[in-house]
Amino acid sequence: MESNDKKYIEVWEDVVDMKDLVLSLIICSITTMGGYFLAPNDETKPLIFGLIGTVIGFIICTVIFKPKRTFEYIEEEE
Template sequence: MSDDEQYVEIWGDRVSLRDLVVALAVCAAATVAAVLVGRALGQDEFFWGLGGAVVGFGGAVALVRPKRDVQIVADDAPAEPGQPGRDPVA
């Protein structure tokens, strides 16, 4: 991840502006292409569009890699009564 990459905040999370645009473009292109195919075949365009959106989502997932490095750390501390977020052990 480069330091000069621009991020925007969406729903409380920071995302790469470049990756966001790539993902939206892939999804939009696949959806439009599927709707046009459905129209050319004389079938229901709505379901073709939904299928295109699913295919576009799969393409976006394949193209855009996550930037986070998540590490799960075990918490071996005993639970104390009254501490929020922990169930006391009986």
């Protein structure tokens, strides 16, 4: 099992995998800026499309990357 390997770094109070972090920055940037540039050129549409792009990026990253946390319930100890 690789789960106990110490290979994660801490960014903003939680641990991340460096490769996953770089990839998710790239994915979210591409979906966001992609939305921004594909939108019809007026006052507000680019922002709306950009925001939709961000949400899509977030969903993609959530699906392809696993959180670097282990989670377990413990029974109440009296």
